[in-house]
Amino acid sequence: MVREIYQAVADGILVGGVYALMAVGLTLIFGVLDIINIAQGVLVVLGGYLSYSLSTRAHIDLFAGLLITIPAMFALGVVVHWAFIRRLRGAERTSMTLLVTYAVALIVEGVLYKIYGANNVQLSAPYTTASLHVAGFYLPWIYVYGFLLAVALVAAVYLLLYRSRFGRSVRATMANETAARLVGIDTGRVGALTFGIGVAVTAAGGMVFGATNAFNANSGYDLISRLLAIVILGGLGSIAGALAASVFMITLESVVTIWYPTWAIAVFYAALVGVLVIRPRGFFGRKEVRAQ
Amino acid sequence: MIGERGAKAGGLVLLVAAAVAFPLAFPDPAVTNYGVFAMIFVTAASAWNVFSGYSGYISLGHAVFFGSGAYAMGIAARDWNITGAAVFELLPLCAAVGAAIAVPFGLIALRVRRHTFIVITIAIFFIFQLMAFNFSFTGGSAGLSSPFLTWQESVYDTRFYYIALACAAGAVALSWLVRRSSFGLRLRAIRDDEDRASGLGVRAMRVKLSAFAASAGLTATIGAVWFYYVNQVQPQTGFDPLFDLTVVLMTFLGGYGTIAGPVLGALLVEPGTLWLNTQPQLAGASEIVLGVVFLVVVLFVPRGIIPTGGEWIRRLR
Numbered sequence: 001m002v003r004e005i006y007q008a009v010a011d012g013i014l015v016g017g018v019y020a021l022m023a024v025g026l027t028l029i030f031g032v033l034d035i036i037n038i039a040q041g042v043l044v045v046l047g048g049y050l051s052y053s054l055s056t057r058a059h060i061d062l063f064a065g066l067l068i069t070i071p072a073m074f075a076l077g078v079v080v081h082w083a084f085i086r087r088l089r090g091a092e093r094t095s096m097t098l099l100v101t102y103a104v105a106l107i108v109e110g111v112l113y114k115i116y117g118a119n120n121v122q123l124s125a126p127y128t129t130a131s132l133h134v135a136g137f138y139l140p141w142i143y144v145y146g147f148l149l150a151v152a153l154v155a156a157v158y159l160l161l162y163r164s165r166f167g168r169s170v171r172a173t174m175a176n177e178t179a180a181r182l183v184g185i186d187t188g189r190v191g192a193l194t195f196g197i198g199v200a201v202t203a204a205g206g207m208v209f210g211a212t213n214a215f216n217a218n219s220g221y222d223l224i225s226r227l228l229a230i231v232i233l234g235g236l237g238s239i240a241g242a243l244a245a246s247v248f249m250i251t252l253e254s255v256v257t258i259w260y261p262t263w264a265i266a267v268f269y270a271a272l273v274g275v276l277v278i279r280p281r282g283f284f285g286r287k288e289v290r291a292q
Numbered sequence: 293m294i295g296e297r298g299a300k301a302g303g304l305v306l307l308v309a310a311a312v313a314f315p316l317a318f319p320d321p322a323v324t325n326y327g328v329f330a331m332i333f334v335t336a337a338s339a340w341n342v343f344s345g346y347s348g349y350i351s352l353g354h355a356v357f358f359g360s361g362a363y364a365m366g367i368a369a370r371d372w373n374i375t376g377a378a379v380f381e382l383l384p385l386c387a388a389v390g391a392a393i394a395v396p397f398g399l400i401a402l403r404v405r406r407h408t409f410i411v412i413t414i415a416i417f418f419i420f421q422l423m424a425f426n427f428s429f430t431g432g433s434a435g436l437s438s439p440f441l442t443w444q445e446s447v448y449d450t451r452f453y454y455i456a457l458a459c460a461a462g463a464v465a466l467s468w469l470v471r472r473s474s475f476g477l478r479l480r481a482i483r484d485d486e487d488r489a490s491g492l493g494v495r496a497m498r499v500k501l502s503a504f505a506a507s508a509g510l511t512a513t514i515g516a517v518w519f520y521y522v523n524q525v526q527p528q529t530g531f532d533p534l535f536d537l538t539v540v541l542m543t544f545l546g547g548y549g550t551i552a553g554p555v556l557g558a559l560l561v562e563p564g565t566l567w568l569n570t571q572p573q574l575a576g577a578s579e580i581v582l583g584v585v586f587l588v589v590v591l592f593v594p595r596g597i598i599p600t601g602g603e604w605i606r607r608l609r
Contacts (some may be wrong), residue, residue: 036407087591092548094406095350099544099590102537106583114577221533225418228411236407266422269415273400276412280404 004258007137012251014143015212020246021150022205022223023230024157024239025198031174031237032194035085035097039105041224043199046108047073047206048215049116052123062125062207063145069203077199080104081192105220112217120214128211146208153204157197158239170194174237229272235281311457315450324449326563328521331456333562335514336535337542337554338463342470343507344540345549347500348483349406352536353413354511356397356420357390359530361512362519364389366436367429375439379520380455383513390512394505402500405486421531435526438519452521459514460555466510467551470503479503483549538565541582545589547596556597561585 026040047069054065084100122128127141161167172180173190181187209215209223230249234241249268257264315324336358344351364386369379401412424430443451470476478499481489490496519525539554542561547553568578593600 030407036410084587084591088594092594095348095548096590096594098350098410099540099586103583103586103590106537106579106586110577110580110583113579225414229415232408232411262426263422266419266426269419272415273412273419276404276408277400280408 008254008258009251012254013247014147016247016250017147017150018208019250020243021153021201023227023242023246024154025201026227027231027242029195029198033191038101042105042108042220043202044206044209044223045220047203048210051207052121066204070200073203074196074200077196078192081195109217118216120216122214123211142211233272233275315453321449324453326566328452328456330559330562331460332514332518333558334460334555335463337539337558338467339507339510340539341543341554342467343503346479349409351413352410353417355531355535356417357508357511358515360393361386361390361515362525362530365516365519369439383516386516387509387513391505391509394508398501398504421527424527437524455517463510541586547598550598553596553598
């Protein structure tokens with residue numbers, strides 16, 4: 001039993017890393033643009049399908065394919081921001097952006113369903129079936145590689161935010177958009193690029209998700225609700241919070257699965273509700289803006 | 293301004309007459325079927341608007357109440373062996389179940405501000421869907437079937453149409469009452485600026501929670517009617533994530549926070565969706581169409597048809 005718990009914790013941390021990658025995109029978009037991107041889940045699925053097509057049609061390795069899918073998803077994010085999000089202003093902006101991203105999610109889901117149908121698919125490569133044996137534990141290679149990829153990308157996002165000129169503009173915009181604009185930051189451009197980056201990470205997240213789970217066009221709903229729970233628990237707009245909450249939630253789910261497989265996801269959401277009763281801002285949350 | 297008032301009253305009378313006469317004018321059950329669903333969604337959208345439209349808190353968890361109403365009806369009818377038209381006496385019970393669920397739900401979810409509220413409603417929605425899947429008294433993934441209703445096929449749709457119409461009328465009446473009352477004023481003050489409203493003495497939590505519970509009770513009632521009309525409920529149809537989306541779209545299309553908005557939105561969207569689903573060449577495309585309509589609405593008529601249309605008419609004068 002103790003062994004099983006260790007195994008579950010190890011799985012939870014590895015999978016949690018991948019969720020962290022997807023959640024970082026979501027929380028970054030929220031922090032800069034004050035938008036909850038409901039489409040994030042289905043964009044992860046889109047990322048998964050892109051990798052699927054590249055590997056089955058063009059026989060490109062899953063990890064090498066990311067060199068194509070990450071820029072493609074980045075471009076998609078910038079286009080969505082340019083076409084829809086940028087235009088929304090005014091009092092009801094929060095609800096409006098929510099509806100717009102929901103609409104984008106519906107359209108992407110509908111298109112994926114049209115192209116790929118309702119059957120589940122899963123990405124496969126030599127490393128999706130083989131496992132690493134360490135001290136008697138079985139860690140599938142894809143989990144290990146996916147975790148390393150997630151760590152590398154989260155670190156890259158972190159460096160971009162805290163060690164570059166662009167990152168300084170992003171953080172300034174997060175802190176106070178009006179002030180940032182007054183000191184000469186092009187907040188529109190920052191918003192577009194942030195949305196692009198937030199969506200681009202779903203390409204990598206989608207690939208690892210698709211290699212570890214069977215998925216179809218509908219899988220986005222399940223994903224987005226988990227990701228939302230994670231970013232709310234971590235505190236909207238907090239990258240460190242997203243990391244901590246992903247690992248915590250996924251490990252919790254993975255451990256609960258040992259005893260109650262059908263209730264694990266309910267425990268996941270119940271944890272969210274429980275934490276919010278005690279701390280309405282989540283673990284690392286900033287004080288929420290006063291007036292809407 | 294007797295003219296405007298008179299015109300409004302006359303319009304209302306005409307509208308009610310048209311709604312009552314609808315199944316008589318189009319006796320085809322397939323058409324009445326569209327009418328029943330339209331009325332179900334008029335009720336659901338108006339109920340949603342009473343809370344979310346007036347308070348500004350977007351709930352994406354109203355399917356919790358819709359599904360709970362359906363399940364409450366199914367479970368009560370099954371366990372107490374109620375059959376025939378007597379089941380409709382259970383409707384107030386279903387409303388009470390919905391409102392009773394809304395109280396703890398609201399006490400948790402309404403502590404936080406708008407963004408987080410949306411997400412918590414989604415989380416609680418998923419907990420409910422999962423409970424419906426996993427408990428044995430809900431029938432698991434097979435769901436529940438309604439006891440046989442001994443109504444002739446020729447009157448089946450018409451009777452349901454009038455039941456749903458009565459619910460819709462009740463929802464619109466509630467929406468009107470809330471809007472013109474001081475309670476509604478407090479709700480809208482919360483929507484505009486919650487801190488300022490609290491500062492002026494509005495008991496925000498109590499007001500929000502009352503509106504939430506009223507809205508939930510109404511949604512549960514129509515959920516129960518829907519269950520009887522379609523004869524069955526499964527976890528993914530009773531607790532359907534698209535339900536909230538559809539209701540939100542209807543309300544925004546017609547006019548968020550207005551009385552006529554959700555009604556108009558439901559009358560446009562629901563028959564449209566039903567028609568799309570019957571078109572074989574569009575199989576699976578209804579989501580894309582819904583999404584595109586959504587985008588067009590948000591980008592071009594962001595305040596909805598009723599407020600924007602009203603402005604155009606005023607400008608013409």
